[in-house]
Amino acid sequence: MADFSERVRGLREERGLKQTEMADICGVKVRSYQRYEHGDGYPEVPGLVFLADYFGVSLDYLMGRRDTRE
Numbered sequence: 001m002a003d004f005s006e007r008v009r010g011l012r013e014e015r016g017l018k019q020t021e022m023a024d025i026c027g028v029k030v031r032s033y034q035r036y037e038h039g040d041g042y043p044e045v046p047g048l049v050f051l052a053d054y055f056g057v058s059l060d061y062l063m064g065r066r067d068t069r070e
Contacts (some may be wrong), residue, residue, distance in 0.1 A: 004036070019037065025054065
């Protein structure tokens with residue numbers, strides 16, 4: 001199963017977005033967002049919920065606990 005960093009990177013790439021664009025969408029600095037994708041950090045709970053809603057996936061999928069997106 002994929003982990004959070006792989007999931008968030010894959011979802012971003014599916015939408016054709018750059019890391020800088022995702023950082024703006026999330027309201028964080030680019031370096032903070034890059035840490036998410038490199039597995040060096042996670043957003044706080046409101047940020048996780050935002051990402052799940054933005055990509056239309058469940059938190060379990062986003063966090064790598066399930067392989068189904070819903």
